[in-house]
Amino acid sequence: MPMHWQAWQVINRRYQLEFPEDRFYALGGVPSRDILRLLAREQGLELDPLAVAREKEAEYLKLMARVNPIPEVTAIVRANHGRRPMAVASGGARHVIEMVLRRLELRDHFQAVVTCEDVVRQKPAPDIYLEAARRIGVPPGLCRVYEDSETGLAGARAAGMTVVDVRELRRLSSAA
Numbered sequence: 001m002p003m004h005w006q007a008w009q010v011i012n013r014r015y016q017l018e019f020p021e022d023r024f025y026a027l028g029g030v031p032s033r034d035i036l037r038l039l040a041r042e043q044g045l046e047l048d049p050l051a052v053a054r055e056k057e058a059e060y061l062k063l064m065a066r067v068n069p070i071p072e073v074t075a076i077v078r079a080n081h082g083r084r085p086m087a088v089a090s091g092g093a094r095h096v097i098e099m100v101l102r103r104l105e106l107r108d109h110f111q112a113v114v115t116c117e118d119v120v121r122q123k124p125a126p127d128i129y130l131e132a133a134r135r136i137g138v139p140p141g142l143c144r145v146y147e148d149s150e151t152g153l154a155g156a157r158a159a160g161m162t163v164v165d166v167r168e169l170r171r172l173s174s175a176a
Helices: 002-015 021-026 032-043 049-062 071-080 094-103 127-136 150-158 166-175
Strands: 087-089 112-114 144-147 162-165
Touching: 002 021, 002 049, 032 049, 049 094, 071 166, 087 127, 094 112, 112 127, 127 150, 144 150, 144 166, 150 162, 162 166
Parallel strands: 087 112, 144 162
Antiparallel strands: none
């Protein structure tokens, strides 16, 4: 998320968008194109949300070398690899998510990667989680979701899944 925020700052300056950091985090998991539609409508700006979203992705990709894993989550992924079916359900674009997973050497740990391109309704709707569960063949009620945003937590709960707030995991880990 910090690298996404840096990419957003470039776009905010380029298009004179008002998009404070607290709102960015509150919209975690929402695709950039949808955020741009919202901001343009609210601020009375004329812009192409898809084109600007691609620009934001390009800015993020420039920062790829600085993307680091969340140790608490990667430990869980590695511990469950080959033991449980796992999926990624991300509001990001497929090519970006695939690049991040390869960079972190985690792509082969997941049987499915579901992105904003695979569902119509985005987080906080449950659709992306339900599609991920379907693709790995696990009933939603048996799924555990690790999420780092309020919109994601709401979507996973709406899907009937158990949720773990990654932010809380990190707090507990740093306190130990």
